[in-house]
Amino acid sequence: MIALDAMGGDHAPDAMVAGAARAVRAGLRVLLVGDADRLRPLVPAGVDIPIHHCPTAVAMGERRPTQAVRASPAPSVAVTMRLVAEGRAAAGVSCGHTGATMAAALFSLGRLPGVERPAITMVVPRADGGELTILDLGANVDCRPAHLAQFAVMGSAFTRRVRAVERPRVGLLSNGEEPGKGDERVQKAGPLVAATGVHFVGNIEPTAAFGGGCDVLVCDGFVGNIMLKTVEATAAVVTHIVREEILAHRSARAGAWLLRPALRRIRERTDASSLGGALLLGVDGVVVVGHGRSDAQAVSSAVRYAARCVEEGLVDGVREAMAAG
Structure with missing residues (x-):
């Protein structure tokens, strides 16, 4: 059973219920x-989806999330994580x-032994066809450098x-491959990562990493978040430019028609709704963080991703890796 916070997201609860279905x-x-009175009418006929009633939720624009999840009555995301902690x-x-x-995940599930900081983890396509x-x-x-070493162990175990x-x-994200490259944190983290026993x-x-030079890319959350948003923005700009050029020229429109199968495959490989969301790696349970703009397809992918992580024994794998490292 996968617990889904049906009240979280820009398109909740409609997209959450549709994705769950x-x-x-x-x-x-x-x-x-979530709120059973709002959810029950959205469940398609003939689809059996139980509802755990929870009338409150954390707003997407909440500026004090830690206080919000501790509120009484507990909001839907806190109840979701509590159900996981209780084994329900x-x-x-x-x-x-x-x-x-x-x-909510930290309060209810806690960290795995040896983990000081959980990490938001995502799998993205590489240029060589891998991930x-x-x-x-x-x-x-x-x-701290030690946190980056822990991320390396957790990311390797997940992979x-x-x-x-x-x-x-x-690989350790840096502005060059030489050992002396990077800021002080990256330079100090290198020997610590090497000492963990990961490959x-x-x-x-970034060019080498996305080109197939590594399977796990480790960075601090500030740099990683900016890099992810830059990749998303670049992809959006390139898509916009390509669309403009196609619409501006008749010959380009004809070529685009011929390229439709290839363009469809590219979209399938890079579409965020098919990637399944991100994992909060390092907590004592499987937690998937979906994009706030998730539609029904993205929600369904996130649920399937969570189920797959459970089936593959992700938490035990990370626990064992942290104990060995």
Whole structure:
């Protein structure tokens, strides 16, 4: 059973219920957490989705998420994580306020032994056709070198368990490959990462990382979050320019028609709604953080992603890796 915060997200609760219904039709069990009076009319006829009633939620614009999740009565995201902690759900999914989701997960689930800072972790496509695990993408804006070493261990364990990469190559994001490159934190983190026993390939630049130079890319949350948003913005700009050029020229429109199958495959590989969201890695449970703008397809993908992480024994894998490292 996957607990889904049905009240979190820009398009909640409609997209949450629709996404849950897609996941249920695919054979998964989903528990909706939210205002039953609002959720029940949205559940499609013939689809069995239980509802755990919770009338309150954390607003997307909440500026004090830690206080919000401690409020009484508890908001939907806090109840979602509590259900996971109590063993009534195998994993929790929320597309709501990221800070509130992190706070609720930490309060209810706690950290795994040896983990000082959980990390937001995401898998993105690489240019060589493979995939790249990136962490941290925003959970921690001020990391110590030791935290980066822990991220390396957790990211490597995730990549082995869930992505089935036997010996993941771990790179430390920097502005050059030489050992002396990077700021003081990166320079101090290198030897610590190497000492953990992961397959450390050293400092790596973004071009090399996205080109296939590593399987796990480690960075602090401030840099990681900016990098992710820059990639998203660049993709949006390029898409806009391509569309403008196609519409401006008749010959380009004809060429685009011929390229439709290839363009469709590119969209499928890069579409955020198919990536499944991000993981909060390092807490004692499976927690998937979906994008705030998630539609029904993205919600369904996030639920499937959470179920897959449970099936692959992600939490035990990270626990074992931290104990060994």
